Amino acid sequence: MVAHIGDFGLAKFLPLKPHQNSSIGIRGTTGYVAPEYGVGNEMTKEGDVYSFGILLLEMITGRRPTDSIFQDGLNLHGYVNMALPDRLTEIIEPGLLSTHMGDGNGYEGRKLKRLEEGMISLARIGLACSMESPGERMNTCNMVHELQRINKILQNN
Numbered sequence: 001m002v003a004h005i006g007d008f009g010l011a012k013f014l015p016l017k018p019h020q021n022s023s024i025g026i027r028g029t030t031g032y033v034a035p036e037y038g039v040g041n042e043m044t045k046e047g048d049v050y051s052f053g054i055l056l057l058e059m060i061t062g063r064r065p066t067d068s069i070f071q072d073g074l075n076l077h078g079y080v081n082m083a084l085p086d087r088l089t090e091i092i093e094p095g096l097l098s099t100h101m102g103d104g105n106g107y108e109g110r111k112l113k114r115l116e117e118g119m120i121s122l123a124r125i126g127l128a129c130s131m132e133s134p135g136e137r138m139n140t141c142n143m144v145h146e147l148q149r150i151n152k153i154l155q156n157n
Contacts, residue, residue, distance in 0.1 A: 031065030031076070035132055046134035049143070053077075053129025060123055062093030077130045084127070085120050092119055118154045121146065 032054050034047035054065050057076050063069070065076040083091045097115060125146050128138035138146075 034134070036134055044134065045140065046137050049129045049137045049140065050131075050134075052143075053126045053131075053137070056122060056126035057130060060093065060096070060119060060126065061091050062095075063091075077127060077132075080123050081127055084123055088120055088123055089116060114153055114156065118150050121150045121153075125150075 032051045034050035037043065037047060054076060057080050058064055061076070061080060063076060063079070067076070070076060070079065079091065080088075089097065096119065097112065125138065125143060129143065131137045
């Protein structure tokens, strides 16, 4: 239940069992595979965008999409979406902010504020990439642009 590089592009095909109708099946890691692949849709770049979004949300929260807290319809996407923007710091992986904790004033406080803003922006990208419908997902050009913008903010940290 760990994302692998093969989850991006899902380049791995496996033959299905002889009693199944189709001649190919898709292999991917549970929680990272785009929902449309479960109903037999073709692999697309939007599927890769979904996997990237889930991985980004996992890195921000420290929770895998298969975490036991995700039950009764709750998933990683919904978990982050419910926390944005005001409660995101409550669900962020503690190690991401702990090295920057200060008294909230002065240089350390400004640094922490920029880091929190960067985490909120990253979470928004993760959410936009992991939308259920492929047509609603962020396109790769916008994703790269936003990631570069966030990188500039965080580099000034």
